[in-house]
Amino acid sequence: MTKKIILLSSIFFLSSCSTSVSELGDKFLDLINPSDDAVEVADLTEAQLIAEGSSSIFSEEDLRKLSNTDLIQIAEATGFADLVKLDENGNLANREELIQALLDAGLTKGETLTKSELEKLSDSELIKKAIESGNADLIVLGDDGNLANREELIEALAQAGVAKDESSGQSSANQEAIDTLKSSGVESVLYFAYDDTEIDEEATRVIIQHANFMQNNPSVNLRLEGHADERGTREYNLALGENRALSVEEVLGLYNLEDRIEVISFGEESPVAFTHDESAWKLNRRVEFVYY
Numbered sequence: 001m002t003k004k005i006i007l008l009s010s011i012f013f014l015s016s017c018s019t020s021v022s023e024l025g026d027k028f029l030d031l032i033n034p035s036d037d038a039v040e041v042a043d044l045t046e047a048q049l050i051a052e053g054s055s056s057i058f059s060e061e062d063l064r065k066l067s068n069t070d071l072i073q074i075a076e077a078t079g080f081a082d083l084v085k086l087d088e089n090g091n092l093a094n095r096e097e098l099i100q101a102l103l104d105a106g107l108t109k110g111e112t113l114t115k116s117e118l119e120k121l122s123d124s125e126l127i128k129k130a131i132e133s134g135n136a137d138l139i140v141l142g143d144d145g146n147l148a149n150r151e152e153l154i155e156a157l158a159q160a161g162v163a164k165d166e167s168s169g170q171s172s173a174n175q176e177a178i179d180t181l182k183s184s185g186v187e188s189v190l191y192f193a194y195d196d197t198e199i200d201e202e203a204t205r206v207i208i209q210h211a212n213f214m215q216n217n218p219s220v221n222l223r224l225e226g227h228a229d230e231r232g233t234r235e236y237n238l239a240l241g242e243n244r245a246l247s248v249e250e251v252l253g254l255y256n257l258e259d260r261i262e263v264i265s266f267g268e269e270s271p272v273a274f275t276h277d278e279s280a281w282k283l284n285r286r287v288e289f290v291y292y
Contacts, residue, residue: 064099071095071099074102075098078102085098113158115154115158118158121292124262126147127147135157138157140153177213177220188290189287189288190203190207191282191283192287193285199248199251210252211252211257215255222252222257222260222292224245225265225290226245226246227267227288228244228268229271229281230268238267240267242265245264247287
């Protein structure tokens with residue numbers, strides 16, 4: 001077992017220094033047995049190296065040299081297991097289609113989300129990321145259907161390396177636009193009266209400012225997070241927070257933006273003020289605009 005750990009650690013180290021799988025293979029062979037020819041350890045396949053962390057991109061010629069087993073392993077390692085089709089005998093039935101799909105995908109996960117970025121995602125987004133990255137088995141839901149192991153899931157996804165949805169250039173441009181909006185003085189939080197979901201005239205003006213921002217930045221998406229104060233049952237406050245967020249979404253929908261909006265509710269579970277009086281309650285009855 002110790003030898004296996006040492007060898008796997010060596011693969012990770014060499015992959016960070018190599019520019020191709022063939023180069024990585026040569027260095028690994030030199031490490032484990034400098035006197036042997038590369039041919040004598042031919043079972044260190046490209047698929048295995050990709051699964052252990054190599055980010056090299058293969059040509060069509062490289063992929064066509066691989067066995068069906070290696071192609072399947074690459075598909076699984078890069079999150080494309082759903083593209084694999086097997087015949088009744090368990091053999092790969094769509095080799096050509098799979099090769100083309102892997103070529104189109106580039107065989108890399110791309111830039112990955114950091115732990116701090118994962119912490120900014122909603123529970124539904126974390127669940128989606130876990131499913132997309134092949135880590136659905138890490139999701140634990142409570143009796144109410146909500147995510148029950150948020151912190152553990154974030155830690156696991158950070159270690160596994162989860163791909164960002166957008167290119168780094170687009171993400172950078174989006175973040176710059178979001179930062180500009182924040183510094184412009186546009187309110188990012190709307191407050192509500194007790195047990196109320198009504199959008200008043202002042203709130204409507206703020207929502208229109210956000211609608212203009214989204215129209216000017218079509219690659220930016222919005223998460224509306226609804227909240228309530230501590231009075232009332234947990235279930236009632238979850239519904240109340242959701243209805244507040246839906247009221248904001250309804251106004252934004254007049255600008256045909258609903259496809260880029262996600263609504264979630266934290267109910268009373270995420271207060272920003274903690275005293276048990278109106279001075280705190282009025283700050284906790286809110287909807288927050290969170291762009292991503």
